[in-house]
Amino acid sequence: xxxxxxxxxxxxxxxxxxxxxxxxxxxxxxxxxxxxxxxxxxxxxxxxxxxxxxxxxxxxxxxxxxxxxxxxxxxxxxxxxxxxxxxxxxxxxxxxxxxxxxxxxxxxxxxxxx
Amino acid sequence: xxxxxxxxxxxxxxxxxxxxxxxxxxxxxxxxxxxxxxxxxxxxxxxxxxxxxxxxxxxxxxxxxxxxxxxxxxxxxxxxxxxxxxxxxxxxxxxxxxxxxxxxxxxxxxxxxxxx
Numbered sequence: 683x684x685x686x687x688x689x690x691x692x693x694x695x696x697x698x699x700x701x702x703x704x705x706x707x708x709x710x711x712x713x714x715x716x717x718x719x720x721x722x723x724x725x726x727x728x729x730x731x732x733x734x735x736x737x738x739x740x741x742x743x744x745x746x747x748x749x750x751x752x753x754x755x756x757x758x759x760x761x762x763x764x765x766x767x768x769x770x771x772x773x774x775x776x777x778x779x780x781x782x783x784x785x786x787x788x789x790x791x792x793x794x795x796x
Numbered sequence: 797x798x799x800x801x802x803x804x805x806x807x808x809x810x811x812x813x814x815x816x817x818x819x820x821x822x823x824x825x826x827x828x829x830x831x832x833x834x835x836x837x838x839x840x841x842x843x844x845x846x847x848x849x850x851x852x853x854x855x856x857x858x859x860x861x862x863x864x865x866x867x868x869x870x871x872x873x874x875x876x877x878x879x880x881x882x883x884x885x886x887x888x889x890x891x892x893x894x895x896x897x898x899x900x901x902x903x904x905x906x907x908x909x910x911x912x
Contacts, residue, residue, distance in 0.1 A: 713898060724800070724887055724902030725841075738897055770839060776898060782829050782848055783891075785900060787841035 685709070686788035688773050693793045695760070695767065703758045703791045705773030714756035715774040715785065718742060725772060731756055760793060768795045798823045798895070800888050800903035807908050809878045816863070817873040817886050817906045825892030830871040831900065832862065835885040844886075847871055878910045 686707045695701045707714065713732045717725035727740030731750040745764025750756050756775075760767045770792050774785040799822045809815040821830065832844040847855045847862045855862045863872040875882055885907050889900040 715897070715899065722805075722904070724889075724904050725900070726902075727896075727899045730897040730899060732897055740896070740899060772839075772841060774841075774900075782846075783898065784831060784843050784846055785898075786843070787833075790839040792839070 686773060686775055686786055688771075688788035688791050690791060691789065693791055695793060695795050697795060698762045700759055700761050701793065703760065703771055703773075703793070705756045705758065705788060706754055707756075707773075707775040707786075707788075708754060709775055709786060710753070711775035711777055711786075712753070713776045714750065715776070716740075716746075716748065716756070716758045717772045717774065719770040719772060719790075728758065728771075767793055769793060798825070798890060798892055798901045800890055800901055802888055802903035802906050804906045805904070807906055809875075809908065809910055811880060811910055811912050812877055814874060814876045815878055815908065817875070817888075817908065819871045819873065819888035819903060821869050821871060821888075821890050823890060823892050825894050827893040829891045830862070830864070831889040831891070832860070832871075832873045833887045833889060834882075835887060835905070837884070841887070845873065875908075880910050880912060883908060883910045 689704045715730045716728040729748045731737035747759045773788040776785040828849045830847045834842045845857045861874045885905045887905045888903045
């Protein structure tokens, strides 16, 4: 079945550690996105990529890094520079820009800093 | 700047009744799309319905309909014949034609509880 997978579902990190969240899609979408969701809040954009080997910062990119070496994959690294990383992270993909194209979301990764 | 406002943090509805979830938006983009997503307690975001700013008719998808009033900048979601499985968070989102990378702008969400 076509879709987006994220792993792991739950992730625990110690202070000062970098962690990488996986996102894979088999929908053949060009665009991929990472959003962060805090309790009781909507989603905010961290990074996005519209094509392989290219990505752009979103609204809250500080303390995060990404790569896009393959069309199917868009991993997110939460670095030790991210001051408050505990949150729910959602990956999404879509066919690109414009106002009319929906985004499909993965099941999310819940990150907790111990 | 674009903004989505959902003024109802929580809503209750009786099973089998209809419910309206409010959403107002602000944008200067000449063309935009409005989306509603459902987020159950499992966390996944489920796409429900879409309305384009130039669409003449209100969008409908099964039990979901979108009451689009462009002059008032509102895009309310109507769920008819509520079911217990409709209990979830509901997010209104917008995407303008000039949005950075096609990103979605989300509201704060409304938590819907369906009572038996």
